[in-house]
Amino acid sequence: MKTYFRLLSFAKPIEKFAIPYVIATLFAIIFNTFLFTLLGPIMNTIFLKPCDDQITTVTKDSSWNPMNLFSQYIDQVILTHDKTYALQLICIVVIFTVLLANFFRYFSQRYMEDLRVHTLLKLRKAVFDNVMNLHVSYFNNERKGDIISKVASDVQVVQFTVTNTLQVVFKEPVQLIFYIAVLVSISFKLTIFSLLVIPVSGFIISKIVKRLKQQSTLSHESFAKMIGFLDESLSGIKIIKAFNATFRIKEKFQKENQFYSNLNRKMARRQQLASPVSQTLGVFVVVFILLYGGSMILSGNSDLKAGEFVIYLATFSQVMLPIKAITDSFSSIHSGISAGERVLDLIDTEPALVNKLDAKELSNFGTAITLENVSFNYGDKQILKNISLTIEKGKTVALVGPSGGGKSTLMDLIPRFHDPKSGLIKIDGFDYKDLTVESIRMQMGTVNQESFLFNDTIQNNIAFGKPDATIDEVIAAAKIANAHEFILNTEESYQTFVGDRGNKLSGGQKQRICIARAVLANPPIMLLDEATSALDTESEKLVQDALNNLMQNRTSIVIAHRLSTIQQADLIVVIDKGEIAESGSHQELMGKGGLYKRLIEMQTFND
Numbered sequence: 001m002k003t004y005f006r007l008l009s010f011a012k013p014i015e016k017f018a019i020p021y022v023i024a025t026l027f028a029i030i031f032n033t034f035l036f037t038l039l040g041p042i043m044n045t046i047f048l049k050p051c052d053d054q055i056t057t058v059t060k061d062s063s064w065n066p067m068n069l070f071s072q073y074i075d076q077v078i079l080t081h082d083k084t085y086a087l088q089l090i091c092i093v094v095i096f097t098v099l100l101a102n103f104f105r106y107f108s109q110r111y112m113e114d115l116r117v118h119t120l121l122k123l124r125k126a127v128f129d130n131v132m133n134l135h136v137s138y139f140n141n142e143r144k145g146d147i148i149s150k151v152a153s154d155v156q157v158v159q160f161t162v163t164n165t166l167q168v169v170f171k172e173p174v175q176l177i178f179y180i181a182v183l184v185s186i187s188f189k190l191t192i193f194s195l196l197v198i199p200v201s202g203f204i205i206s207k208i209v210k211r212l213k214q215q216s217t218l219s220h221e222s223f224a225k226m227i228g229f230l231d232e233s234l235s236g237i238k239i240i241k242a243f244n245a246t247f248r249i250k251e252k253f254q255k256e257n258q259f260y261s262n263l264n265r266k267m268a269r270r271q272q273l274a275s276p277v278s279q280t281l282g283v284f285v286v287v288f289i290l291l292y293g294g295s296m297i298l299s300g301n302s303d304l305k306a307g308e309f310v311i312y313l314a315t316f317s318q319v320m321l322p323i324k325a326i327t328d329s330f331s332s333i334h335s336g337i338s339a340g341e342r343v344l345d346l347i348d349t350e351p352a353l354v355n356k357l358d359a360k361e362l363s364n365f366g367t368a369i370t371l372e373n374v375s376f377n378y379g380d381k382q383i384l385k386n387i388s389l390t391i392e393k394g395k396t397v398a399l400v401g402p403s404g405g406g407k408s409t410l411m412d413l414i415p416r417f418h419d420p421k422s423g424l425i426k427i428d429g430f431d432y433k434d435l436t437v438e439s440i441r442m443q444m445g446t447v448n449q450e451s452f453l454f455n456d457t458i459q460n461n462i463a464f465g466k467p468d469a470t471i472d473e474v475i476a477a478a479k480i481a482n483a484h485e486f487i488l489n490t491e492e493s494y495q496t497f498v499g500d501r502g503n504k505l506s507g508g509q510k511q512r513i514c515i516a517r518a519v520l521a522n523p524p525i526m527l528l529d530e531a532t533s534a535l536d537t538e539s540e541k542l543v544q545d546a547l548n549n550l551m552q553n554r555t556s557i558v559i560a561h562r563l564s565t566i567q568q569a570d571l572i573v574v575i576d577k578g579e580i581a582e583s584g585s586h587q588e589l590m591g592k593g594g595l596y597k598r599l600i601e602m603q604t605f606n607d
């Protein structure tokens with residue numbers, strides 16, 4: 001129930017939709033119920049003989065009952081005019097009632113739809129906003145599918161079931177009360193017996209749907225796994241094909257698909273059982289009413305008249321509709337609540353890294369970034385140990401060392417993607433934790449191995465960090481990044497779409513666009529994760545020149561895979577097993593004859 005109300009709070013301001021909905025629904029119910037009661041006068045007008053005493057004298061009923069009042073009015077009309085005239089009058093009333101009932105029904109559905117769309121809009125926004133605020137380490141492949149399925153599918157399930165139940169909770173009970181009032185006004189005794197069906201079917205159905213919630217949670221999780229797997233398979237399609245692994249991948253997907261389908265089948269069976277059970281019970285009761293009420297009329301020892309009995313049966317057949325709607329929504333709410341819990345779980349996940357309340361803005365980069373005894377863990381595994389390092393303004397610092405030593409992890413600490421486990425990171429003497437993370441990142445630009453591009457035009461990709469840049473600024477940046485020439489040769493020049501993740505461009509082209517993006521943003525500190533080794537010689541030279549242009553007059557921190565490219569660096573830091581093994585200039589380190597020298601020799605030998 002708590003989850004339900006939390007989800008409902010996304011419908012705020014609910015009264016904007018709820019009040020007109022309630023009014024329209026009430027009128028729709030009133031006219032709808034009235035329509036059934038018109039059956040009585042129709043029956044009497046057509047079937048009773050003119051000499052029937054009911055019509056020769058009009059019995060005055062002082063009750064408020066509109067059904068009786070209308071019947072009396074029709075009797076009056078039959079007396080003063082004739083039956084044909086009365087029938088025509090009833091038909092006009094039927095038409096108007098149907099029109100009004102449908103008019104209000106349409107509006108009630110319209111307001112409910114508005115509420116549904118509004119809730120969905122707010123819920124999706126809340127989920128996506130929070131996902132974007134989460135810390136970088138939250139995201140891994142396993143979670144990606146989960147997040148996608150929560151935003152795409154669970155939110156849909158939630159909004160449907162939540163608003164649907166809301167509709168059912170108000171409309172159907174009120175409609176039920178109106179129908180019951182009509183039934184009671186015709187025969188109290190018969191109604192008491194016949195309505196016993198409600199608690200009985202309620203009990204049976206609650207037994208049937210008991211396990212649904214647990215199954216729904218499993219089903220949402222399984223769907224998330226499938227989405228994650230699909231995403232991974234599409235991203236890695238070339239590798240899958242190259243390794244002839246399509247069969248294995250298909251099998252793996254099919255296994256999850258099978259599990260998901262079986263679970264859904266089981267759930268649907270339960271869910272669908274609820275409705276026929278309540279309907280069958282309802283039919284049993286109708287048969288009972290027919291037998292019991294019918295024999296009372298036939299034996300002549302009942303006040304019940306044939307016309308009233310027909311209204312009674314017609315109305316009772318309608319009673320089953322709200323009951324069915326209530327049971328249906330009762331059996332599907334479990335799926336909605338379990339999807340809701342998953343969505344709320346994502347909304348409630350707190351980012352591990354938030355600005356302090358009194359965090360200051362760093363306006364520019366003045367002197368240096370310093371790391372003091374910094375250690376970092378992934379879970380229990382220590383990755384960096386007691387790193388102390390000063391990166392002075394205007395200098396180029398290169399991080400080198402064996403694979404897995406911790407270079408990328410150290411680089412991730414600089415834009416504060418993670419906080420260290422212990423030790424301090426300072427910029428211009430300010431502790432990172434006393435500054436807003438946005439103002440720290442504002443001073444930095446990144447070019448990394450991944451060369452991530454958005455599925456947009458080349459111009460928009462270059463202008464990503466400065467969306468209001470003019471085309472001339474974009475071109476100037478592209479020129480510095482050695483990208484202008486090849487961009488002009490693409491189909492639509494700067495307006496060419498680069499495809500999903502930039503897959504219409506070559507590796508070197510993607511990198512140069514990323515460099516142009518960093519040039520245009522023009523931050524004082526540049527973080528480079530070089531990947532020139534993946535490129536051919538010509539492309540490598542173009543990218544390397546572009547990087548050199550980018551590093552000019554800036555503070556740069558470079559992860560170098562090609563040691564030949566960083567020999568001019570002001571400081572080379574060798575990182576091995578999470579520690580600084582040695583540091584200094586190229587000459588100093590070569591003179592020491594330590595790990596750096598061995599790495600250089602190994603690379604020269606390989607080359």
Ligand SMILES: Nc1ncnc2c1ncn2[C@@H]1O[C@H](COP(=O)(O)OP(=O)(O)OP(=O)(O)O)[C@@H](O)[C@H]1O
Pocket residue numbers: 378383401402403404405406407408409410
């Ligand atoms: N998200 C993560 N969760 C757990 N461990 C991680 C994660 N990322 C990296 N590691 C571990 O941290 C260690 C350092 O990795 P890192 O990527 O920083 O090394 P590197 O020096 O940059 O390596 P390379 O030169 O091969 O890119 C490795 O042992 C790696 O397994």
